[in-house]
Amino acid sequence: MAVRRDGSLMRDKAQSFRGSRIVIAIVVGVLLGCVFALLYPHGFLSSDPLVQNRRIGNSDLQSSSSQCEPPERINMLRFDIGALSDKNAELKKQIQDLTEKLRLAEQGKDHANEQFSVLSKPHKAGPFGTVKGLRTNPTVSPDESVNPRLAKILEEVAVHRELIVALANSHVKPMLEVWFTSIKKAGIANYLVVALDNQIEEFCKANGVPVYRRDPDEGVDSIAKTGGNHAVSGLKFRILREFLQLGYGVLLSDVDIVYLQNPFNHLYRDSDVESMTDGHNNMTAYGYNDVFDEPSMGWARYAHTMRIWVYNSGFFYIRPTLPAIELLDRVAGRLSREKAWDQAVFNEELYFPSHPGYDGLHAAKRTMDFYLFMNSKVLFKTVRKDANLKKLKPVILHVNYHPDKLPRMKAIVEFYVNGKQDALEPFPDGSDWQS
Numbered sequence: 001m002a003v004r005r006d007g008s009l010m011r012d013k014a015q016s017f018r019g020s021r022i023v024i025a026i027v028v029g030v031l032l033g034c035v036f037a038l039l040y041p042h043g044f045l046s047s048d049p050l051v052q053n054r055r056i057g058n059s060d061l062q063s064s065s066s067q068c069e070p071p072e073r074i075n076m077l078r079f080d081i082g083a084l085s086d087k088n089a090e091l092k093k094q095i096q097d098l099t100e101k102l103r104l105a106e107q108g109k110d111h112a113n114e115q116f117s118v119l120s121k122p123h124k125a126g127p128f129g130t131v132k133g134l135r136t137n138p139t140v141s142p143d144e145s146v147n148p149r150l151a152k153i154l155e156e157v158a159v160h161r162e163l164i165v166a167l168a169n170s171h172v173k174p175m176l177e178v179w180f181t182s183i184k185k186a187g188i189a190n191y192l193v194v195a196l197d198n199q200i201e202e203f204c205k206a207n208g209v210p211v212y213r214r215d216p217d218e219g220v221d222s223i224a225k226t227g228g229n230h231a232v233s234g235l236k237f238r239i240l241r242e243f244l245q246l247g248y249g250v251l252l253s254d255v256d257i258v259y260l261q262n263p264f265n266h267l268y269r270d271s272d273v274e275s276m277t278d279g280h281n282n283m284t285a286y287g288y289n290d291v292f293d294e295p296s297m298g299w300a301r302y303a304h305t306m307r308i309w310v311y312n313s314g315f316f317y318i319r320p321t322l323p324a325i326e327l328l329d330r331v332a333g334r335l336s337r338e339k340a341w342d343q344a345v346f347n348e349e350l351y352f353p354s355h356p357g358y359d360g361l362h363a364a365k366r367t368m369d370f371y372l373f374m375n376s377k378v379l380f381k382t383v384r385k386d387a388n389l390k391k392l393k394p395v396i397l398h399v400n401y402h403p404d405k406l407p408r409m410k411a412i413v414e415f416y417v418n419g420k421q422d423a424l425e426p427f428p429d430g431s432d433w434q435s
């Protein structure tokens, strides 16, 4: 995974390098054209002024007929170059967008091919290094009867059958506002707030935010109004289930998150669950060999263990597949029976293997790039102090590690959106215990 992450960074670099090479080529071309136009105002081949103008190929130059004085001409050319470099910037962006789309299409194709070849061929293993197990499970057939009203909303809101979903009640209203403002600013259209009370429903409507209010008599919702964080967390997994049953991929999002780019351009979509991590470096985010030392065992004092920092159950992408729905059911089931933290349960269900008396979940999982889907520990402990990392633009920032969420969210917007370089500085790395 670490390798793949690096690969994606390299790809991005290669892409922007390619993009800037194209821009440089265009600018050089234009400059050469200008030089020739100056040296040969009547053209090499023809003395017809109309043809000359056409060769220059820009209507702005039509007015500068062949008897134009050189200084004036230079000014016009300058003006022209200015206009062209604006166009180049636009072009560059379009090229980047197209390359991104191509990348996504190729990814989708690869998964489909992989899946098809694994399913259709007789099961004889190929040569060394060519064998791949199943990773991308097929999506379930959508079942609209589960919730026709929600199905209708999703038809309008989702893009490519995907959307961001957040649950909110009035306790989190100020954060919700920063949340949807950043989403709008990042140009993301496919998002939906599941309003847990009337005030939030009205607030969303007043701000043009897509909102879905559950019917108050839909059972579990009584928890929603009065419930603390953890009760709401259990509810989250039950509500999510309907989205998956309707055939949608959901990017579940807490509201203490600031969006800087469109996350759907940065998903792999090869796993049942693709989640941001609470880890803060390569090891903790992507897994490592943690050696346990027991000196009294002498020769065998070292026992190797595997560790990985938990997935953050406040920001993950979940595909509409059977293992994904099974995961939601397992987590919701356990939360209704035990007094437990939803994030711990979410991770245990994802990771613990089958063993005597227990059937583990067979779900594919992927850890998101911790610099792109950044938690607030990474930002405040590492990134803000590192000149290079500071230049990186994450996709999202999740203020999960700090209790003073709202001021930190606002500072993140100041820093990344409004370019205020010292906006992150007033905050301590961790939380102040005194406060």
Ligand SMILES: *[C@@H]1O[C@H](CO)[C@@H](O)[C@H](O)[C@H]1NC(C)=O
Binding pocket: 002, 003, 005, 006, 282
């Ligand atoms: C983390 O992993 C990436 C990709 O493998 C690598 O480029 C980078 O140098 C690693 N960082 C550290 C601090 O080891």
